[in-house]
Amino acid sequence: MNSIDSQQGNEKYCFVGFWPRFWASMVDTIVIVLITLPLAHLVYGEAFWGSGRVAPLESDFLISYILPLVVVILFWLYKSATPGKMVIDAKIVDVKTGANLTTKQSLIRYIAYYVSLIPLGIGFLWVAWDPKKQGWHDKVAGTVVIYVHRGT
Template sequence: MMVYGDLTWKREGLILGSADFLINYVLPFVATILFWLYKSATPGKMVLNIKVVDADTGEKLSVGQSIGRYFAYIPAMAILMIGIIWVAFDKRKQGWHDKLAKTVVIRKRKK
């Protein structure tokens, strides 16, 4: 079984079968949603001392918002990453994924 190398790019279908799907799609999805729900941040956001909250209430995200935000990255990145670059020009520093999920990224209060 070859996992890396030239044949990897030429093969059609999943390399490791269902394990490939679980490792590349399901695991990142579940981990990201759980981090947003329980920590309000992914590990990178934790290092930067920022968190994702509901744009209206400032509270933790709901399950629906978390799932919506995750899948909203697709249109945000689809057209030359404009939805991500949008953060630089938006008054509230929201990307398209934030606007679609009604979320905002804020700095944590210092303890």
């Protein structure tokens, strides 16, 4: 079982593998959809559900990209986890110290999601065979996802 020593004592944590992280991301996706769809409906009305483009590019960009970025980063900064990671009892920490993420790390990690996604999602799949269960976005940001409970 993979674990790291935290600078916050000699606590050992276990790395979270691919499948638990996959399911956590599904929970996060549902949460984001539950936020953005009603907001889009509120802003655009019934036309949102019809065919064709009804949203000005700026509004669509704010609701579809900026709002999720802000929500996710705030969860990382204040809870060290998104709702999905909280469901699986996991959190994201600095790989070297075990400390909570900095704002800079959070921004880098979020932007690096796109780097992980672009080549057929291989950066996310990397979690499955990496010794520390890090995706490319984790490696770029210097983060790791661990279970909250102590390992043995």
